Amino acid sequence: MNRKIRTTFISLAAATALALAGCGAYDEGRAADQASSSDAATALVANETWVKAVDSGMTGAFGTIKNPTSQDITVTGASSPVSKTAELHETVMGTDGSMKMQAKQGGFTVPAHGELVLEPGAGHIMLMGLTKPVVAGEEIALELEMDNGRTLSFTAQAKDFSGANESYADIDGADMDHGSMDHGTESDAPAEHK
């Protein structure tokens, strides 16, 4: 898993075949639509974006952030109208050998002419304190803040997804997972209530 994270976040030029498989012409068109609301000068492009559907609590957002410019750009923060807060998270191996999520210190740097792959089991955007259920098929609005002061706005399709269940390393109530797939159970309290 460590090797996977390194592949995803450091050695981006050698992005996995899985990531490349999503870069067809169809996706380019979709990405252009999604990025159209942001200033072209920021130049980051989001595509393949999706969010895990959950009833309440918290969830993860995933996708590929491309940087076609010749300068590194660091994503420093995130926000969404469906959650009270949003954080940039990474997944690392805990002292007990299991994979844990934790806030990514300093944010995610998207290298010049590279890309950042946000995926289950690796880096992702954590939406915490959901103000409403995230229902499959919905388009969820997201915004990323960058170190150059600009923002990137896009939408992500909510999808039913059984994975992305890593627990937290450094949050009170460390057993808390991403939202459960058990629709109808309302026991998940928002993160700040735990």
Place this chain on the structure above:
Amino acid sequence: MTREAPQEDHDNPPQPGTSDPAKPRRRGLARRHLILGGGAAGLGALAGAATLLPGRASDGGAPPSDMAAGQAGEPHGTGTVPFFGARQAGIDTDAQAHGNFVALELRPELPRERVGALLRLLTDDAARLTQGLGALADTEAELAASPARLTVTFGFGPGLVDLVDPAQRPPWLMPLPAFGIDRLRPEFSGGDLLLQICSDDPLTVAHAQRMLLKDARSFATVKWVQQGFRRAYGTERPGTTMRNLFGQVDGTSNPVPSSEGHEEVVWGAGSHPAWVENGTSLVIRRIEMNLDTWDELDRSGRDASVGRRMDNGAPLTGTDEFDEPDFQVLNTVGFPAIEDFSHMRRARPEDPSQRIFRRAYNYDGAPAAGQISGSGLIFASYQSDVARQFTPIQQRLDELDMLNQWTVPIGSAVFAIPPGCEEGGFIGEHLFA
């Protein structure tokens, strides 16, 4: 190529009298392209190998255009059929080797707008998967990399159209009239939303079905799945009429996409339009075929039951599969050479508007306890108007058809096929307009 060589010899034993020294090499080339080539070069070689494959020698083997989608020298699994367009793919597409038909039932109390969300999700999945890309959140995206002409075709049952916009429901969108021969089972009948998933590769079909059902699970439950097959890709020349598990050449007079009449039969015409422009309808009948009693019938009886020769599909009044049958010809004892009770005589309409386009698949399930066969036909029929085109034929066959002795319809479903969509749109969007 050492793995291929013995297979080659087995499939194509040297023909007596053919001592052309160039032949082995040419055969090897053709064979390689059959396996590796979906592109123009491969198809050229395929056409040159006419004598090596069973099928219609007179047809020239003109391939459907979408088969050329693969790159020359690439495996045919790279072949794609465009998803976006005025009409949905998978109807005029030359039938792929494998077809799964999946009927979903919308969850009770599902709000109208959630149907739109479902169709958007499934449209996005289908658009990506058919082009060889993983769907969003696809945990096995590698399985999508070889589409092998994958198509996903959506059909709407009465329940879905009524929920979204009852005013747009075509009058024929309802269960077919009850027929005396029917022994319908609920597990093969009805449904609110149909997914017709076809590809030349069964692994691709399975992955696409899995992905689509994962995204449908919040909205709908699976009502039934029917898995069908034809000859594998490359086994026969393109355009060869399929055989069913009775051994019959099945669909000789079918108005295939390249034929005159196909356009009007499937997509309607000015005087009798389809329910929506670039839409059509699909009837799926699951026909159980009793191979055990069929075994009791000798070859002449089998020929007579259909009115065609079992060996090449020719009408009993002709010699070639595509000869027109002559119903006036009498046999030596004065009976019609093609019997009045034969399947072909009964199915053939006097009214030329009663024509349908069949895109059938065989099925071969596990035998029931104590039996040795569980075979049949997934009879998938496209026509612009079910009541005008399909139902009269089925009524005639219900009244009299020699084949009814060995066949039993055990499933039946009717779906309205909506138009295709452009990128950014979704299948069924016109219902929400």
